[in-house]
Amino acid sequence: MTKKQHGSNSAAREVSNSNEQSGSRSRTDGPDALSPSLATVDSPPPAETGASRQHPPSSTQPTDMESAPGRPHAFQRASAFSVAQEQLTRVANAMDLDDNMREYLKMPRRELVVHFPVVMDDDSIRIFTGFRVHHNTALGPTKGGIRYHPDVTLDESRALAMWMTWKCALMNLPYGGAKGGVIVNPKELSERELQALTRRYTTEISLFIGPEMDIPAPDVGTNAQVMAWIMDTYSMHRGYSVPAVTTGKPLAVNGSAGREYATGLGITYITRAMLRRRMGLDIEDATVAIQGFGNVGSWTARSMHERGAQIVAVSDVGGAVYDERGLDPRHLKHYAEETGTVAGYPRADTLTNEELLALKVDVLVPAALEGQITGENAHKINARVIAEGANGPTTPEADRILEDKGALIIPDILCNAGGVVVSYFEWVQDLQAFSWDESDIRHQMKRKLLDNLDEVLAITVQTNQDLRTAAYTIAIQRIVDAVKYRGIYP
Numbered sequence: 154m155t156k157k158q159h160g161s162n163s164a165a166r167e168v169s170n171s172n173e174q175s176g177s178r179s180r181t182d183g184p185d186a187l188s189p190s191l192a193t194v195d196s197p198p199p200a201e202t203g204a205s206r207q208h209p210p211s212s213t214q215p216t217d218m219e220s221a222p223g224r225p226h227a228f229q230r231a232s233a234f235s236v237a238q239e240q241l242t243r244v245a246n247a248m249d250l251d252d253n254m255r256e257y258l259k260m261p262r263r264e265l266v267v268h269f270p271v272v273m274d275d276d277s278i279r280i281f282t283g284f285r286v287h288h289n290t291a292l293g294p295t296k297g298g299i300r301y302h303p304d305v306t307l308d309e310s311r312a313l314a315m316w317m318t319w320k321c322a323l324m325n326l327p328y329g330g331a332k333g334g335v336i337v338n339p340k341e342l343s344e345r346e347l348q349a350l351t352r353r354y355t356t357e358i359s360l361f362i363g364p365e366m367d368i369p370a371p372d373v374g375t376n377a378q379v380m381a382w383i384m385d386t387y388s389m390h391r392g393y394s395v396p397a398v399t400t401g402k403p404l405a406v407n408g409s410a411g412r413e414y415a416t417g418l419g420i421t422y423i424t425r426a427m428l429r430r431r432m433g434l435d436i437e438d439a440t441v442a443i444q445g446f447g448n449v450g451s452w453t454a455r456s457m458h459e460r461g462a463q464i465v466a467v468s469d470v471g472g473a474v475y476d477e478r479g480l481d482p483r484h485l486k487h488y489a490e491e492t493g494t495v496a497g498y499p500r501a502d503t504l505t506n507e508e509l510l511a512l513k514v515d516v517l518v519p520a521a522l523e524g525q526i527t528g529e530n531a532h533k534i535n536a537r538v539i540a541e542g543a544n545g546p547t548t549p550e551a552d553r554i555l556e557d558k559g560a561l562i563i564p565d566i567l568c569n570a571g572g573v574v575v576s577y578f579e580w581v582q583d584l585q586a587f588s589w590d591e592s593d594i595r596h597q598m599k600r601k602l603l604d605n606l607d608e609v610l611a612i613t614v615q616t617n618q619d620l621r622t623a624a625y626t627i628a629i630q631r632i633v634d635a636v637k638y639r640g641i642y643p
């Protein structure tokens with residue numbers, strides 16, 4: 154990762170606004186000095202040795218998130234929140250939900266916008282803008298990621314918070330949904346600046362977060378180190394350690410075994426089950442293309458590869474690589490960590506991101522950002538299954554086009570829920586001050602995901618609905634039931 158080079162002797166303090174500025178297939182595991190070991194689901198998990206439990210991030214710099222080439226600037230993008238609301242309306246119609254409940258679910262409960270200064274390494278002061286949104290609290294405190302990306306908006310945070318509400322309800326977790334972020338490209342900051350930004354943002358949103366109120370986790374552009382800084386800042390204000398205020402922390406500071414790879418492994422569990430049940434296809438016979446090679450994409454690639462799938466293409470913001478014989482995700486990850494991107498990987502051919510999305514594969518995993526598969530490019534998709542690793546990667550218009558083409562979409566709130574499930578386990582462990590074994594965590598995560606998958610499939614059989622509608626129906630019904638018992642205050 155390239156860190157910003159900075160001169161430290163600048164005398165002048167300039168106030169600037171960040172909003173303007175920021176803009177050959179093998180089933181054997183290769184050597185992997187940097188990544189934690191990840192046993193296959195059918196084999197025992199790695200021994201809980203001190204060494205295997207220590208999973209510090211290889212860098213304190215967050216993962217790659219530059220504004221993608223070809224990605225429209227935030228203000229030109231379709232509103233993610235209107236996509237989320239449209240999805241809600243579609244399901245509310247299918248459920249015949251009453252108007253009062255629609256109105257209640259349609260808007261977030263609380264939103265906080267903060268503008269805050271950070272002293273940069275050259276002694277200038279930059280003003281950053283951040284958000285935190287709580288969508289719904291009927292089932293418990295809110296939970297959701299914090300994103301550092303130049304295209305973060307309040308609209309996006311609202312959408313992501315709403316999707317988190319449905320995901321937590323579908324997984325039967327005692328949480329509502331939240332999301333937040335800062336408009337920044339963290340790759341442009343030094344580590345000291347990143348830490349200062351994180352601590353000040355945490356202070357600004359500290360009214361909104363807490364182990365019983367709202368528990369942040371990593372998302373695009375943030376990682377375990379950022380969660381540790383947030384936890385430490387919150388704890389300093391309280392005067393004692395409050396580990397349960399964030400999840401996705403390093404193991405050394407009350408993180409949970411298994412959290413780093415949970416989202417990717419969960420995607421693999423769900424996709425493998427769906428391939429078997431809906432396509433009669435074993436994952437070891439499946440070809441897979443993955444858009445995005447950060448936390449979610451890289452762990453999905455690795456866990457699918459370890460179960461025999463052929464990962465033929467992978468992309469990140471720098472471009473895409475392709476090998477019809479299958480890529481080795483561990484080797485590719487080493488390369489991306491060294492160079493900052495998968496683009497240029499010497500053991501593969503080059504593709505554009507558009508070409509990757511159009512590949513004829515069994516499974517396409519969008520694992521980058523929302524709004525990637527739209528009415529404009531959905532007709533070019535040739536995958537049989539779209540396993541949504543990212544939140545909100547497919548617009549409602551694209552849903553309809555893909556459905557007409559006979560593609561199966563495994564919706565985000567089911568497909569990528571492994572991360573929040575293990576985040577929940579981390580929160581419980583922190584509240585109890587008692588750590589669970591990695592094997593228990595993997596077992597419990599798998600059970601929760603597959604039990605909820607069974608419920609979703611049962612609804613699709615009963616009602617002939619698509620998976621997204623069925624998953625949303627279960628989630629919304631759980632919230633409606635809670636609201637009916639709790640009532641509307643006062």
Ligand code: NAD
Pocket residue numbers: 216217218219221222224298371372373374375416444445446447448449450468469470471506520521522523542543544569570572573
């Ligand atoms: P990350 O920052 O670790 O990785 C994002 C990846 O996407 C990077 O490789 C980046 O280069 C790539 N990318 C960005 N724009 C792209 C584009 N236009 N084309 C191709 N690649 C592009 O983020 P992450 O944590 O892996 O999150 C990815 C997605 O998964 C987000 O939608 C996030 O909300 C969702 N998600 C994350 C988690 C989690 O546990 N981290 C859990 C559930 C859902």
